[in-house]
Amino acid sequence: MFSQLTLKTSYSDEYFIKVGYDIRNEVIGFLAQGFSTSKIIMVIDGNVDNTFGEDWFNDLKKSFKHVVKCVVPSGEKSKSLSSYNQLLDNILSSGIERKTPLLAIGGGVTGDLAGYVAASVLRGIPLIHVPTTLLAMVDSSIGGKTGINHSTGKNLIGAFYQPKAVFSDLKFLETLPEKEWVNGISEILKCGFINDPSIFEELKELTREGDFSPAKEWKHLVEKSAAIKVHIVARDVKESGIREFLNFGHTFAHVLERIGEYTDYSHGEAVYVGMWAAVFASNKLGADIGIANLKDFKSLYDVYKDGFQTNTDELVSLMQKDKKVQNEKVRLVLLKSLGQPYTRTISDKQLLNSSWDYVKEIFG
Ligand code: ADP
Ligand code: ZN
Numbered sequence: 212m213f214s215q216l217t218l219k220t221s222y223s224d225e226y227f228i229k230v231g232y233d234i235r236n237e238v239i240g241f242l243a244q245g246f247s248t249s250k251i252i253m254v255i256d257g258n259v260d261n262t263f264g265e266d267w268f269n270d271l272k273k274s275f276k277h278v279v280k281c282v283v284p285s286g287e288k289s290k291s292l293s294s295y296n297q298l299l300d301n302i303l304s305s306g307i308e309r310k311t312p313l314l315a316i317g318g319g320v321t322g323d324l325a326g327y328v329a330a331s332v333l334r335g336i337p338l339i340h341v342p343t344t345l346l347a348m349v350d351s352s353i354g355g356k357t358g359i360n361h362s363t364g365k366n367l368i369g370a371f372y373q374p375k376a377v378f379s380d381l382k383f384l385e386t387l388p389e390k391e392w393v394n395g396i397s398e399i400l401k402c403g404f405i406n407d408p409s410i411f412e413e414l415k416e417l418t419r420e421g422d423f424s425p426a427k428e429w430k431h432l433v434e435k436s437a438a439i440k441v442h443i444v445a446r447d448v449k450e451s452g453i454r455e456f457l458n459f460g461h462t463f464a465h466v467l468e469r470i471g472e473y474t475d476y477s478h479g480e481a482v483y484v485g486m487w488a489a490v491f492a493s494n495k496l497g498a499d500i501g502i503a504n505l506k507d508f509k510s511l512y513d514v515y516k517d518g519f520q521t522n523t524d525e526l527v528s529l530m531q532k533d534k535k536v537q538n539e540k541v542r543l544v545l546l547k548s549l550g551q552p553y554t555r556t557i558s559d560k561q562l563l564n565s566s567w568d569y570v571k572e573i574f575g
Contacts, residue, residue: 228377243274250277254325256317318344319351326357330372343383345395349436354444384426394479460485488566493545519575
């Protein structure tokens with residue numbers, strides 16, 4: 212029996228998140244029992260489909276008469292209106308009903324796109340997430356954010372829509388490229404800073420000398436990180452108060468992602484750099500946080516240097532233009548100490564400048 216987390220949101224039924232290894236049968240059992248329908252929609256990432264698609268499709272066929280399979284090409288470009296349209300065409304032409312479940316198997320891209328389709332088609336059909344990247348397991352599959360990009364910016368079209376369940380099957384991680392592991396590791400480190408510093412030791416054990424432990428052994432840490440997100444999201448479903456803590460390192464990160472045109476820096480690399488800046492700023496405002504917990508993982512990252520040539524004033528002014536910024540006042544998530552986050556509106560531009568200068572020195 213796997214342990215499981217429950218996320219109770221104020222405006223939808225509660226749902227559970229289960230982390231296990233090789234749990235395909237259990238997922239399909241849940242679907243077959245929970246949804247009295249002969250049809251299911253399976254939306255799967257292209258790369259994941261190559262290795263795992265056939266097994267999932269064949270097993271779904273044993274429980275459902277019709278399996279409508281849609282493959283989402285790998286990569287951020289699939290979070291687009293045209294992919295959304297294509298998916299809708301496939302799904303609607305297959306003749307679905309309000310109770311037809313949609314199973315989303317993939318990373319953040321597939322989850323966000325398929326989630327938004329599930330939220331909007333027929334005003335909402337049941338959504339079940341099967342995240343296949345470490346990042347999606349600990350972060351993007353939890354909390355109900357769905358959406359796609361618009362030509363004027365990222366994630367500008369979307370909805371809050373909670374899934375019926377999230378099943379994280381660690382078996383998928385066995386084929387995950389190292390770069391994608393590191394992407395997820397940043398969000399796990401973030402959980403260490405904002406909530407539970409015991410994460411650092413555990414993560415060190417699992418990444419000893421740059422060799423990642425077998426996927427199965429990540430269960431406890433994936434559960435722990437997911438539980439932290441669950442705990443924060445459950446207390447703040449629509450992102451007004453404490454959910455902001457999940458943005459630790461992200462205000463800086465978004466600037467790097469932008470100047471690198473979303474290709475030079477992965478989200479995880481940018482967040483890792485952003486956490487160095489946020490720790491520096493926290494210390495400037497009175498905290499006393501050592502940098503060992505950042506340094507210990509630095510060899511996992513190969514951060515692109517050229518972005519740090521950008522003028523510091525320009526980096527700061529980009530921060531002031533972030534979509535979440537009001538009146539050019541930057542709000543940062545900072546730490547009083549490890550595990551003790553707070554938010555602060557920063558009027559002292561000098562603090563932002565010196566934080567950027569600090570990371571430029573480290574990564575430039
Ligand atoms: P994220 O979850 O980081 O937001 P994506 O959905 O873009 O990111 O997935 C990142 C990349 O990893 C994509 O190229 C995707 O096809 C690939 N991918 C996802 N899951 C797996 C997996 N389990 N094994 C191998 N590749 C995967
Ligand atoms: Zn993030």
